[in-house]
Amino acid sequence: MELIPGLPDELARECLSRVPYELFSSVGSICRGWKAEIESPDFFSQRRSAGKSxxxxxxxxxxxxxxxxxxxxxxxxxxxxxxxxxxxxxxxxxxxxPPPGCSxxxxxxxxxxxxxxxxxxxxxxxxxxxxxxxxxxxxxxxxxxxxxxxxxxxxxxxxxxxxxxxxxxxxxxxxxxxxxxxxxxxxxxxxxxxxxxxxxxxxxxxxxxxxxxxxxxxxxxxxxxxxxxxxxxxxxxxxxxxxxxxxxxxxxxxxxxxxxxxxxxxxxxxxxxYALRKSGGDVAALSGSAWRSLARLPADVTSRNHVQRWCERLVVFGWGSEERPDGAVFVLDLCSGTWSKxxxxxxxxxxxxxxxxxxx
The missing domain is CATH 2.120.10.80 (Kelch-type beta propeller)
Known part of the structure; x- marks a missing residue:
């Protein structure tokens, strides 16, 4: 059975790969073929290779x-x-x-x-x-x-x-x-x-x-x-x-x-x-046995912070106190060493x- 009537399955998969993640539950409820497709590991490999992830x-x-x-x-x-x-x-x-029971x-x-x-x-x-x-x-x-x-x-x-x-x-x-x-x-x-x-x-x-x-x-x-x-x-x-x-x-x-x-x-x-260093006020990287500085931390990144890594970027969350949580989010491009707010x-x-x- 065709995934989308009248279209080759290869083209149908290309269409499905463009669906944003928040619609996956709706897509999976339409028919068994679509549900099986989005649950396949090959589907997500195709999304990544097509730049749609x-x-x-x-x-x-x-x-x-x-x-x-x-x-x-x-x-x-x-x-x-x-x-x-x-x-x-x-x-x-x-x-x-929220999870069940966590109202x-x-x-x-x-x-x-x-x-x-x-x-x-x-x-x-x-x-x-x-x-x-x-x-x-x-x-x-x-x-x-x-x-x-x-x-x-x-x-x-x-x-x-x-x-x-x-x-x-x-x-x-x-x-x-x-x-x-x-x-x-x-x-x-x-x-x-x-x-x-x-x-x-x-x-x-x-x-x-x-x-x-x-x-x-x-x-x-x-x-x-x-x-x-x-x-x-x-x-x-x-x-x-x-x-x-x-x-x-x-x-x-x-x-x-x-x-x-x-x-x-x-x-x-x-x-x-990678580490956010207090004394140096910078982002540093340890590869081997030596730390090297990559970039100065933006002024809005306070001592209360969180960092995550994806692709060639770090995303840094800097916030104030719980009473004044007016912080900022910055992304560091590890290739160029530049920040984006x-x-x-x-x-x-x-x-x-x-x-x-x-x-x-």
């Missing part, structure tokens, strides 16, 4: 609580954490619907990861009870629907590192338990199979670490031990998925004043670590607490 930066963003508009509650209610989609190529900002906002300090065409939201603090959550929520950009995943195993953890291989598996590492004990433990979540599997412990405790996945390895950056609260390690350790084992810890990777939350690794096949529409100002990148 869309880069999405998904953010967990603290926004003013809608209830404060009443006036009397202005200084009593904390911000709510909502999901924002920023498309850096078009400058478009949109909202994602009061996302769990604060939850972690986000992109796995295939899905967004995974993991853990955080319940915005009503402030209890640590082990919940896992998965949003499909194909169906436009949420589903619950299996809860994280063991005791609840907070401020852990989280990253995925981009295809099927998500890893969580470190953080601290509800008694503020820093953790060495690690788990892996098979998103398609909806099951958690144990992973060998890291060599050291790593609270408030960050994480990335590159070259077949789950990499955990910095963090601190229970006995050294707030004194961040400068080390990195990597878990080799093929051998299911940790490589030796690499010491003195980060500079002393660099926060792990202001670091991001390069894309597929790239071993470069992105407009932030009214209603989308707010501190970026977490983020991830998808290419659909």
């Amino acid at each position: 869309q880069v999405l930066v998904v953010l967990a963003q603290a926004r003013p609580n809608p209830a404060v508009r009443s006036g009397s509650m202005k200084h009593m209610l904390p911000p709510v954490c909502l999901l924002t989609v920023f498309e850096p190529l078009s400058g478009r900002w949109t909202n994602l619907p 009061d906002g996302l769990p604060r300090f939850c972690r986000l990861a992109a796995v295939g065409m899905e967004l995974v939201v993991v853990g955080g603090l319940d915005p009503v009870t402030w209890d640590a959550s082990k919940a896992v929520y998965i949003y499909s950009f194909l169906s436009g629907e949420w589903r619950r995943g299996e809860d994280m195993p063991g005791r609840a953890r907070l401020f852990f590192g989280c990253a995925s291989d981009g295809e099927r598996t998500l890893f969580v590492a470190g953080g601290h338990d509800t008694d503020k004990n820093a953790l060495r433990s690690v788990s892996a979540y098979d998103v398609r199979g909806d099951r958690w599997v144990p992973v060998p412990d890291m060599a050291v405790e790593r609270d408030e670490c960050s994480a990335a996945f590159r070259g077949g390895e789950f990499v955990v950056v910095s963090g601190y031990t229970t006995e050294a609260q707030g004194k961040f390690e400068r080390s990195v350790e990597a878990f080799d998925v093929a051998t299911w084992s940790w490589r030796p810890v690499v010491e003195n990777v980060l500079e002393a004043d660099t926060s792990p939350r202001a670091c991001v690794y390069g894309g597929a096949g790239e071993d470069t670590l 992105m407009e932030v529409p009214e209603g989308f100002t707010g501190i970026v607490m977490e983020g991830c990148v998808l290419e659909i």
Whole structure:
């Protein structure tokens, strides 16, 4: 059966490849052939090769609580954490619907990861009870629907590192338990199979670490031990998925004043670590054993910041305080070293607490 009556399937696929991601759920509901087509990995390969793919930066963003508009509650209610989609190529900002049961906002300090065409939201603090959550929520950009995943195993953890291989598996590492004990433990979540599997412990405790996945390895950056609260390690350790084992810890990777939350690794096949440096006021890159400065940070990028990487660009979010979240978003072209300022529409100002990148 033809995908579009009267057209060769090759031309029909070209037409479907031009559909924006927010219409995928509608396209999939029209007929089984179209649904099968947009769910095929070949479909997304064709979108990328044709230059029709869309880069999405998904953010967990603290926004003013809608209830404060009443006036009397202005200084009593904390911000709510909502999901924002920023498309850096078009400058478009949109909202994602909240997960089921999260009408009061996302769990604060939850972690986000992109796995295939899905967004995974993991853990955080319940915005009503402030209890640590082990919940896992998965949003499909194909169906436009949420589903619950299996809860994280063991005791609840907070401020852990989280990253995925981009295809099927998500890893969580470190953080601290509800008694503020820093953790060495690690788990892996098979998103398609909806099951958690144990992973060998890291060599050291790593609270408030960050994480990335590159070259077949789950990499955990910095963090601190229970006995050294707030004194961040400068080390990195990597878990080799093929051998299911940790490589030796690499010491003195980060500079002393660099926060792990202001670091991001390069894309597929790239071993470069990028960091927003406080002392230098710049963006720097580590390739091999030496850091080199790439560009000065714009003046609007404050100490509260977030960075993501896609293609040959870094997108940097700089914000003020929760009381005055009037920051800015800048994109750094890594080839030319030049910055572009992105407009932030009214209603989308707010501190970026977490983020991830998808290419659909």
